Amino acid sequence: MPWRIAVPADKSIAQRALILSAMASGESLLRGALGGLDTRSTAAALAALGAEVSRPGGGGPGDLRIFGRGLGSWSAPDGVLELGNSGTGARLLAGAIAAHPISAVLAGDRSLSRRPMARIARPLARMGAAVEYLEMPGRLPMRVTGGSLAPLVHESSVASAQVKSSLLLAGVGAGVPIEVREPTRSRDHTERLLEAMGAAVAEGEADGGWRVRVPRPPSRLEPIELEIPGDFSSAASLVTAWVLGRPGDAIEVRGVGVNPTRTGFLGVLSRMGVSVEVAERERRAGEAVGEVRVWAPSERLRPVEVGRDEVPALIDELPLVAVLAARAEGVTTITGAGELRVKESDRLETLARNLQRVGVAAEETPDGLVVEGTGRRLWGEVRSFGDHRIAMAFGALNADPGCSVEVLDGEVAEVSYPGFWRALARMRSGEGGGSPSQATAPGAGPEFDAAAEDTPEARPDPDCLVVAIDGAAASGKSTTSREVAELLGYRHLDSGALYRAVAAQLVADGMGEGALGEMTAEWVNGLAIQLLWKGGRMELRSRGRRIAESERRDERVNAIVSQVAASPVVRDYLLPMQRTSAKGPGLVAEGRDIGTVVFPDAAVKVFLQADARVRATRRLLQRGARRPSEAEVGAEAAKLLLRDRRDASRAAAPLRRATDAVLIDTTATSPSEQVRMIVELVRGARSS
Ligand code: S3P
DSSP: OOEEEEOOBOHHHHHHHHHHHHHSEEEEEEETOOOSHHHHHHHHHHHHTTOEEEOOTTSOTTOEEEEEEOTTOOOOOSSOEEOTTOHHHHHHHHHHHHTSSOEEEEEOOTTGGGSOOHHHHHHHHHHTOEEEESSSTTSSSEEEEOOSOOOEEEEOSSOOHHHHHHHHHHHHHHTOOEEEEESSOOOOHHHHHHHHTTOOOEEEEETTEEEEEESSOOSOOOOOEEEOOBOHHHHHHHHHHHHHHOTTOEEEEEEEEOOTTTTHHHHHHHHTTOEEEEEEEEEETTEEEEEEEEEOOSSOBOOOEEOGGGSGGGGGGHHHHHHHHTTBSSEEEEOSOGGGGGSSSOHHHHHHHHHHHTTOEEEEETTEEEEEOOOSOEEEEEOOTTOHHHHHHHHHHTTSTTEEEEETTGGGGGGTOTTHHHHHHHHHHHHHHSOTTSTTSTTTSTHHHHHHHOOTTOOOOTTSEEEEEEESTTSSHHHHHHHHHHHHTOEEEEHHHHHHHHHHHHHHTTOOGGGGGGOOHHHHHHTOEEEEEETTEEEEEETTEEOOHHHHTOHHHHHHHHHHHTOHHHHHHHHHHHHTTOOSSEEEEEESSIIIIIOTTOSEEEEEEOOHHHHHHHHHHHTTOSSOOHHHHHHHHHHHHHHHHHHHHOSSSOOOOOTTOEEEEOSSSOHHHHHHHHHHHHHHHHHO
């Protein structure tokens, strides 16, 4: 049985679906659309352009509803449209904006501000739009001013789906015929979506290249309902890790887009000696979706030659080809890939540099790469240069047991694959040493949901009423929160248990207190903590292994938990998990930063406090003491005060009362009294 996984939504398809839905007439529902950071930037830009973008109630975490008011309906945004790292977002939006009688400034992060925009700005200007560069010629930020456009036949010198799509959106948006020719066929997601929404697209080979036309744009686009297919490029990064790390074993990716203009990587894999099988299961908005099954060979990979014609269908997977080539038996040559120089980084340079750093003989050429494979041990630290695909490629290389490669700035993977490092860690560890092919494999159970929704920007479900209960140690949070949750039928999130689970796994890994200061995001990701919900109660796992309450309360865990909880990397890691717990009718969340950081918009906020000696007595009784002596109480109270001070003075999410939290002093009130007060507050919030 193969290891089964699923991957988050394809950002190429999601961004196109978002933009086209905002141009359509009526309400579209895009399931799983809100995944990586790129998609989020594009969705935010569309909202700023006046499209109605909202989260449908009762859906999945990434679902979006978009209400389009028809072609030409966008309005000028108030501020700059920040596209972050998203080249697709910037270029496609520029085309769609050009079809509107409005002006908008598009900007991006450092990486995006280095990428060429003239390739779209020039043809858009020929159609009649005005494009003004605000800082550097040919680069973002730029102001696009649109209006009524003229038809265009454009001969693109590069095979770029972004150029093609930008112009198709401009033509369809403005209702004028548009034709784009490219030297080799690039990905055709825009064409397929346009067809699904009622526009007739003609395409085919022409003059040795590829030609796409929308000769008679429709007067309206129909809204769509679409579950965004899994991202083939994300799948390819895990498949690469698998091929390098699990010789002899099979992996299966389900629910993934298998559009042939994207899957060129599989052809290269099979030439390297990997068995590959693709099963198409369904069509969604014209996109083929199915399974990809790959068997990692037991022998060394074969080197390959990758040439110009096949580059567009594996453009984003070339970094993966390069790291696979580093372990092949012989020399691999990539040519005709000059476009890699203008991606999120100059990928030819960053690949060559990183490969050399870890001990591989690799050289860049003007339009490609030569890599001499080696079976020697590879090790060293590499940088992503702000490029998600570089980060993931070297993360995948590290899955090879003969490699020890650390990506120093791997967080950038979130651009397209939120949860990548956790998925990789699960795959490498075999879910705590068990057989990876069993039901615990990622994707087979609820844990996949968690991976897909854990992004740094994960937001709580707006329909879920959140009750935030904060307070110092032993102030009565746990009992009160549990009872409130039970009474209301809400989920109960004990955020302290999450920090304890991290600490428990560190203890299980034999990590001493001294090592805590060196914890990196990657290290924490490698713990692969999962929060699963079983009928309103939480279950915690690390690398697939359940961490029971008794383990979380172990003395060794007590000794390090407050230090673990003070670590900003740990807090960042656990934040999205907490936010996405807000599902269903309500959530009672307890901790120290719930009302301030985790759920600053919680409907009800409570801060519990109590006299230190009263808290100390409670704590000692909880631990089984019968009648604690004055001295014991005094010593415990001192410890609690010390802990309070540490919690309140830490840099990351210090313990403090949110200004809008209701203060309840529990020194003299009973738990049932507290529960009653909080339930009252919830009722009040609900009725208002
Ligand atoms: C994309 C097209 C490709 C690809 C990028 C996404 C798209 O870029 O590298 O990651 O969604 O259209 P080019 O069209 O510039 O080759």
